[in-house]
Amino acid sequence: MDEFVEIEFEDELFGISSVNKISNPYLGYTVFRLLEEFDQRFMSKTRFYKILFLVYQRLKKRGINIQLPYFWYRWGDVVCVSSLPVNVEFIKYGGMHIPHVIKKPENGLEPEKKEKIDETIKLAKLDLEKKSTEELIDEVYKFAPTEFQKEFREFRKYLDQDNTTNALLKISDLFEKFPKDEFEELHPIFLRLIPLLRYGLEKRKFPEELRELTDLFWDIFCKKLAILYNENVPFDLLPIFEGKYKEGIIQLRDKVREVENLILDDFAVLESNSESQSILEKHLEKFLESKGYL
């Protein structure tokens, strides 16, 4: 069973935040019951995060808010395990990290709520346990806070499958759905990315470079996503992610320039000193003068 790298700096993130716990007793009970109910052979860190998130959403619909602390990232939600009221240990087994709770949460919970949690977990086991990790991520993505991330995930799938036709069709959706107000700093770089993707896909060139570039873009996008979209996290995510987001933007700008140069080397200007270039420069000059560049 595959496991995804949920977050690259998990130790750093959860190490500094382990003192802040959510005190909701139903959260502890849900985690314990979920791990008790689900077959451990089908559990991994990624699956645990996704299933717990889906159970949290289902419980909310039934009027129970267990206050799951999580933030959005690349593969959907990342649960702040260090902030859970029960200690979850991950036991390494065959390349996977299997979550495990040693101590059963104390009693004193309302029986009616406990019953609803038990029922929800049993139902979740029936329809979620046999799903692949990708399918679980698909389920979580139904709750994605921005349309763009759904489109981008699709786009990346097409790119990985070398499905050029569908990837090209997706570009327009990416362009349309980019949340430019929330990701203001990233928007200009995103606009430079679009023609590179179109060119590379249309010419069927530079597939590795495009994958690396979009991977880096996604990585940076998710850092801001975590800052913007999270719930119940009992510590400040901003100082953890903001610096990495800003550094990432500089790194991404360099990478865009690198791929731009590759594509520009490949791009053949049809006529030298062309009329188009002359038209462009005439209007660019006016723009540069009006904006004080000259």
Next chain:
Amino acid sequence: MNLFHDTNVLIAYCFIQDRWKGKAEAILKDDFTHFTSDKVINEFLEKEDEIIKDFYSKIVNLSERIYKSGKDNFNVDEKNKIIKKADKEIRPLIAEFLDKKVTYPVSKKILAESLQNLYFEGLKTERARYENLRQKFKEIHCRLKEYPKLESQLEQLGIHNGNRDRGILLDAHDLAILKGFTLNFVSLDDDLCQEFRNEILNLLELNEIIDLRYYSGF
């Protein structure tokens, strides 16, 4: 002749060389020895990003809007609709481009692609000129020494942009002292070339400040 080039000279050379026929190209000719500084290069790269963002990317924006439009073809009487889809800053460019470079009726794919090609062509020309320019510089000076007194005098003159204008002038001053040669500063900036020219020349080890806009050869 030794020349130290300000950021705006690099911008004129790389972005609108054809429109500045003779000027930026003539002053950057190989008979002269050319210098600049790390601050100029960094500022140029920042400005390049801004120009791409505020001008070039708007062409991409329009190209994508056309890809996304419901229509398959555009007729000549729909030019105004296309122009209206463009951001304000590039509307005159698009109007001229649609008049001179597009044959109607045009399919949305061809129109969107030709706009994308315009974007790449502009960028490619600019990058090629930048590479050419980098090779012309004998040295990109990195100043280690600080000149707090001179900096404060420049500030008092009214040269407010500390990290940029003052820093770049001091880079040129430092280079002239270190090399012990006569150095001319080339710029398009009104303040530096006209308003504060005499005061700057009195303060710094610069031989002359050349205004590229009025340059007609030595």
